[in-house]
Amino acid sequence: RSPDALNRNAIAKDVEQFNFESCQIYCYGNLLHTIQMAKLYDDSKTFVDMKLIQSPAKTLEEFDALMAAKNNTPSKEDLQTFVNTYFGEKGTELELYTPTDWKEHPAFVDQITDPDLKQWGIDLNNIWKQLGRKMKDDVKNNPDYYSIIYVPNPVIIPGGRFIEFYYWDSYWIIRGLLYSEMYDTARGMIENFLSIVQRIGFIPNGGRVYYWGRSQMPLLTAMVKSYVDFTNDYVFAINALETLEHEFEYFINNHTVQAKGHDLYVYSDFSTGPRPESYSEDVETARIFETEEAKEAFYSEIKSGAESGMDFSSRWFINENGTNVGNLSTIKTRSVVAVDLNALLHWNAKIIAEFHSKAGNTEKVTEYETKAQKIMEGIQAVLWNEEAGCWLDYDLINEKPRDYFVPTNLSPLWMNAYNISDTEKISASVLKYIERNNLDQFPGGVPNTLYNTGEQWDMPNVWAPMQYILVEGLSNLGTPAAKELSKKWAHRWVLSNFKAYSDTFNMYEKYNAEEYGGHGGGGEYGVQTGFGWSNGVIIEWLTKHGREVNQSTEGGGGGAATTRLISLLGVASVALVAILVGRVVW
Numbered sequence: 029r030s031p032d033a034l035n036r037n038a039i040a041k042d043v044e045q046f047n048f049e050s051c052q053i054y055c056y057g058n059l060l061h062t063i064q065m066a067k068l069y070d071d072s073k074t075f076v077d078m079k080l081i082q083s084p085a086k087t088l089e090e091f092d093a094l095m096a097a098k099n100n101t102p103s104k105e106d107l108q109t110f111v112n113t114y115f116g117e118k119g120t121e122l123e124l125y126t127p128t129d130w131k132e133h134p135a136f137v138d139q140i141t142d143p144d145l146k147q148w149g150i151d152l153n154n155i156w157k158q159l160g161r162k163m164k165d166d167v168k169n170n171p172d173y174y175s176i177i178y179v180p181n182p183v184i185i186p187g188g189r190f191i192e193f194y195y196w197d198s199y200w201i202i203r204g205l206l207y208s209e210m211y212d213t214a215r216g217m218i219e220n221f222l223s224i225v226q227r228i229g230f231i232p233n234g235g236r237v238y239y240w241g242r243s244q245m246p247l248l249t250a251m252v253k254s255y256v257d258f259t260n261d262y263v264f265a266i267n268a269l270e271t272l273e274h275e276f277e278y279f280i281n282n283h284t285v286q287a288k289g290h291d292l293y294v295y296s297d298f299s300t301g302p303r304p305e306s307y308s309e310d311v312e313t314a315r316i317f318e319t320e321e322a323k324e325a326f327y328s329e330i331k332s333g334a335e336s337g338m339d340f341s342s343r344w345f346i347n348e349n350g351t352n353v354g355n356l357s358t359i360k361t362r363s364v365v366a367v368d369l370n371a372l373l374h375w376n377a378k379i380i381a382e383f384h385s386k387a388g389n390t391e392k393v394t395e396y397e398t399k400a401q402k403i404m405e406g407i408q409a410v411l412w413n414e415e416a417g418c419w420l421d422y423d424l425i426n427e428k429p430r431d432y433f434v435p436t437n438l439s440p441l442w443m444n445a446y447n448i449s450d451t452e453k454i455s456a457s458v459l460k461y462i463e464r465n466n467l468d469q470f471p472g473g474v475p476n477t478l479y480n481t482g483e484q485w486d487m488p489n490v491w492a493p494m495q496y497i498l499v500e501g502l503s504n505l506g507t508p509a510a511k512e513l514s515k516k517w518a519h520r521w522v523l524s525n526f527k528a529y530s531d532t533f534n535m536y537e538k539y540n541a542e543e544y545g546g547h548g549g550g551g552e553y554g555v556q557t558g559f560g561w562s563n564g565v566i567i568e569w570l571t572k573h574g575r576e577v578n579q580s581t582e583g584g585g586g587g588a589a590t591t592r593l594i595s596l597l598g599v600a601s602v603a604l605v606a607i608l609v610g611r612v613v614w
């Protein structure tokens with residue numbers, strides 16, 4: 029099927045509401061094109077994060093005047109002068125913010141036995157203060173001067189180049205905050221998202237206008253569920269219901285495809301043009317396409333990949349032979365029915381039904397249970413693969429399952445998108461699938477795919493949210509063998525992240541499956557530190573596993589215990605050298 033078979037009539041009723049004035053500067057148009065193609069900055073995201081000094085209209089007028097004066101061919105210096113004159117520093121719209129509910133010693137720290145890991149838990153809790161941001165009042169008063177989208181409450185950002193909120197990152201950040209007992213900050217972030225759905229109709233990929241037309245994994249409803257599980261505040265959930273339903277409908281209305289007679293869902297973007305934050309990169313990759321139409325289709329595929337959060341990965345490559353061997357120019361995200369998105373929409377419907385049940389709205393309970401059931405039937409009929417013994421993404425172009433490992437293949441376990449009465453059978457098949465793909469062999473965690481393409485969501489990179497999906501999914505499955513593997517992988521992840529932290533005092537956005545304690549790389553920007561979701565997952569697992577995990581337990585290659593021994597040996601040799609030269613060095 030061609031992606032044009034998507035129901036594009038419904039497009040963008042919501043996207044049309046995305047009428048920020050500053051989009052004329054930051055989302056599309058000649059100014060964006062000219063400045064970004066001049067490559068004034070090493071990271072293309074820098075320019076679109078800079079604030080305007082004049083209004084968008086005045087800036088465009090001045091830009092047109094420059095172009096006219098320079099015969100439409102301004103030099104790089106002319107453009108740099110223009111940017112220096114009409115744009116301010118990036119990131120000045122945000123202030124560092126220490127959340128008022130931050131606690132020095134949250135109770136989770138007392139769950140950790142190993143003294144080094146306990147200190148790490150304290151350090152991670154401290155990092156929330158470094159990642160806290162609040163918007164300056166000027167953003168509220170003059171939103172047209174910024175690419176950042178105004179939100180009323182402080183946020184915790186991922187870190188590094190990611191200085192604004194990101195939608196799916198926030199799920200693991202919010203869970204970490206809840207374990208750190210920062211309930212107000214967590215609720216504030218959820219309220220920001222609710223306000224965005226009320227204003228715009230959907231949640232963009234991240235908190236910038238240039239992410240127009242793409243969302244990310246719809247985890248808002250699950251964020252509310254997490255908050256309720258910690259606080260029992262069902263009134264909050266019930267008050268949010270109308271907005272949660274709206275977001276659910278946004279996905280259903282704009283992401284539906286048909287496969288084997290079932291309605292299923294694909295990641296899909298609705299804007300035009302290259303990604304503003306990676307503009308020249310996309311234009312250059314698109315050079316291979318001859319027509320404007322083909323280039324535009326490529327831009328859509330690429331932005332749909334960003335909507336999935338896995339930007340980028342061989343998971344989305346479909347070449348002419350129908351396999352995943354390829355590169356970014358073969359990206360076909362909109363033709364891949366993604367297991368995670370479907371399981372997540374099923375989960376959304378179930379949670380919305382549960383909140384309606386608390387409110388006593390029986391008709392709505394039936395409505396959402398029915399929606400959940402329909403999605404589940406599609407997942408079972410199209411995505412469950414008896415031969416593989418697991419769920420697999422489905423290729424709409426070649427009408428066949430994609431038998432390539434991605435952690436999201438197991439996401440129905442995490443989101444309970446399977447028939448509980450099949451638990452034993454599913455457990456046996458899924459464990460065989462894990463064995464067949466040798467997924468337990470990696471010292472640094474389970475990689476995102478088994479193919480090394482140089483893209484950041486491929487081998488050997490390994491990501492906290494994906495480890496979370498695997499570990500929590502196996503734990504949910506609940507059979508002794510699945511629980512044992514879940515625990516083993518959780519301990520391995522904690523210890524490997526700890527090794528990286530002990531070596532560098534950094535938490536990374538991604539790690540390296542092949543190297544115990546190694547960080548990730550590849551893709552179009554350097555590895556980032558901070559880092560929101562990595563910290564959130566570790567805080568949750570230190571809480572859940574802190575009594576058992578310690579540096580002498582298996583961490584992949586005997587890692588942490590060996591590291592400790594090596595550092596002790598290191599200290600001993602420094603001492604020996606000091607004695608030999610007759611000086612005391614400490």
Ligand SMILES: OC[C@H]1O[C@H](O[C@H]2O[C@H](CO)[C@@H](O)[C@H](O)[C@H]2O)[C@H](O)[C@@H](O)[C@@H]1O
Nearest residue numbers: 186190194197233303305334337338339
């Ligand atoms: O600028 C390139 C891309 O950066 C983002 O993607 C990556 O970081 C996000 C924040 O941690 C994360 O949510 C995403 O999964 C990462 O791949 C951004 O989301 C992309 O839209 C952007 O093109």
